[in-house]
Structures are given as structure tokens and as C-alpha cells.
Amino acid sequence: xxxxxxxxxxxxxxxxxxxxxxxxxxxxxxxxxxxxxxxxxxxxxxxxxxxxxxxxxxxxxxxxxxxxxxxxxxxxxxxxxxxxxxxxxxxxxxxxxxxxxxxxxxxxxxxxxxxxxxxxxxxxxxxxxxxxxxxxxxxxxxxxxxxxxxxxxxxxxxxxxxxxxxxxxxxxxxxxxxxxxxxxxxxxxxxxxxxxxxxxxxxxxxxxxxxxxxxxxxxxxxxxxxxxxxxxxxxxxxxxxxxxxxxxxxxxxxxxxxxxxxxxxxxxxxxxxxxxxxx
Ligand code: PAF
Numbered sequence: 001x002x003x004x005x006x007x008x009x010x011x012x013x014x015x016x017x018x019x020x021x022x023x024x025x026x027x028x029x030x031x032x033x034x035x036x037x038x039x040x041x042x043x044x045x046x047x048x049x050x051x052x053x054x055x056x057x058x059x060x061x062x063x064x065x066x067x068x069x070x071x072x073x074x075x076x077x078x079x080x081x082x083x084x085x086x087x088x089x090x091x092x093x094x095x096x097x098x099x100x101x102x103x104x105x106x107x108x109x110x111x112x113x114x115x116x117x118x119x120x121x122x123x124x125x126x127x128x129x130x131x132x133x134x135x136x137x138x139x140x141x142x143x144x145x146x147x148x149x150x151x152x153x154x155x156x157x158x159x160x161x162x163x164x165x166x167x168x169x170x171x172x173x174x175x176x177x178x179x180x181x182x183x184x185x186x187x188x189x190x191x192x193x194x195x196x197x198x199x200x201x202x203x204x205x206x207x208x209x210x211x212x213x214x215x216x217x218x219x220x221x222x223x224x225x226x227x228x229x230x231x232x233x234x235x236x237x238x239x240x241x242x243x244x245x246x247x248x249x250x251x252x253x254x255x256x257x258x259x260x261x262x263x264x265x266x267x268x269x270x271x272x273x274x275x276x277x278x279x
Contacts, residue, residue: 185271
């Protein structure tokens with residue numbers, strides 16, 4: 001992959017990439033479409049599919065995470081992707097099984113709250129794998145989904161701080177008709193759990209309406225209680241966190257007005273879902 005990327009670069013070809021963990025859905029296809037537009041007509045498109053073990057915690061769903069490389073390959077082919085890069089664990093983390101893999105990339109500020117607080121080693125895994133993918137694929141631009149808002153902010157910061165010559169682009173979240181954000185993990189939601197999963201979007205809409213109708217910023221505590229109650233009204237849902245923050249710095253806000261950002265994580269049954277939006 002790296003050799004191919006170097007050849008492309010020598011020929012002056014613009015390389016766009018979309019890093020994924022596979023099990024591609026319409027949300028991923030919209031990222032691929034955006035990468036294609038940005039890379040231009042002579043550009044090349046690389047999609048990586050790799051379920052990265054280092055971003056999963058010990059009690060998380062690494063082993064059960066949905067995988068379907070055949071289907072991913074077909075979708076990539078239909079979307080006109082030039083290369084599907086799907087490495088093995090041994091290729092990505094050489095020597096890891098003998099505990100010889102030892103280099104990580106750590107972002108220390110934006111990674112602290114929210115997903116970072118709930119999943120302590122998660123972002124270290126994400127920044128490390130994305131740095132490795134940037135070094136291998138050598139893209140001019142990379143597209144990430146806004147559904148993982150904190151992840152996108154951290155990757156932007158990492159690319160800037162470590163001088164990766166990559167334009168990091170963030171594309172909007174795609175939603176199902178009822179508002180549920182598209183995610184490979186939605187596959188886990190069976191029966192009534194699928195219906196209950198809409199509680200994330202309903203929480204966002206309810207908070208948004210409250211903030212928009214208020215004449216001054218609303219205390220975050222009041223909005224958090226509102227979300228807690230709504231989530232609790234679902235038989236199988238449990239709120240992990242809801243946070244209100246400044247969209248650039250990700251600093252938590254005590255009072256929430258228009259332009260603030262909300263992010264939340266909710267367990268629906270065993271499945272942990274996240275969502276976020278500008279208010
Ligand atoms: O968002 C994802 O699917 C993953 O976190 C990423 C960016 C592909 C890194 O493994």
C-alpha cells in the first residue's frame with residue numbers, strides 16, 4: 001500500500017482516504033462520496049477496513065464487532081473505490097502477540113472527557129491506528145464521520161500537532177428515517193431495542209427545543225436531568241453520559257445556549273450507542 005501510494009504521489013495523483021472498521025453502511029458511502037469529490041477527477045480513493053483491537057476496552061465488543069469483508073468489497077467496488085486496504089492484526093501490530101509492539105500516539109487534552117472518560121484507552125488506540133494509516137496510505141485528505149464528533153476533533157488536532165500533511169475533513173451524520181444515527185453497531189439492535197434506540201435522537205431534539213425556546217442560556221444540569229428522565233423512560237436504556245460543550249475546545253459548559261454542542265452515550269440493552277449535534 002505504501003509503495004503504491006508513493007508511486008501515485010510521484011505521478012502527482014491526489015489520494016483521498018476513508019478509514020473505517022468495515023460493515024459499511026450508507027453513512028460510510030457518504031464519506032466515500034465526499035472523499036471522491038475532494039480528491040477530484042484524477043484522484044485515487046482508498047478505503048481501509050480494519051477492526052482495530054487497540055481501541056476496544058477489555059470488556060467491549062471487539063470479538064463480536066460485525067465483520068463482512070466480502071460485502072464491504074462489493075460496496076467499495078460499486079462506489080468506484082480504487083483500493084480496499086484490509087490489513088491483518090499481525091501486519092498492523094507486528095510482534096504484538098509476543099508483546100513486542102510498543103509505540104502509541106496519545107492526544108492529551110481533547111481525549112479526556114466524554115468517550116475518553118468512559119473508555120480510558122479508546123482514543124489512544126484511535127490516534128495510533130489513524131497515524132499508522134496516514135503513514136501507510138499517505139493520503140492528501142481523509143474523511144471522518146461527524147457521528148464520532150470527539151474522535152474527529154482529536155484526529156484533526158493530532159494531524160495538526162504532528163504535522164501530518166493530510167487535510168482532515170468531517171462529513172455530516174446520516175440518519176435513519178426515525179432519526180437514529182447510522183452505525184455498524186445498529187446491527188446489534190433487535191426487536192424492541194431498535195425502537196428504544198431512537199431515544200438518543202429524541203433527547204437531542206428535546207434539548208434543542210428547550211434551548212431554542214429559552215430567552216437565556218439554560219443550566220446544563222437542568223438539561224441533563226431532562227435527558228436522564230427520557231432515557232430512563234425506555235425499558236432497556238441506560239444513560240452513560242450526556243455532556244454540553246463548546247464545539248471547538250470541547251470544554252464543558254455550565255450554561256447552554258444556541259451554538260453549544262451536545263453529545264451523549266446510551267446503552268440500549270448491551271449495545272452502546274453515541275450521538276451528538278449542534279444545538
Ligand atoms: O471511526 C472508526 O470507524 C474508527 O475509530 C477509525 C477512525 C476507523 C479508527 O479505527
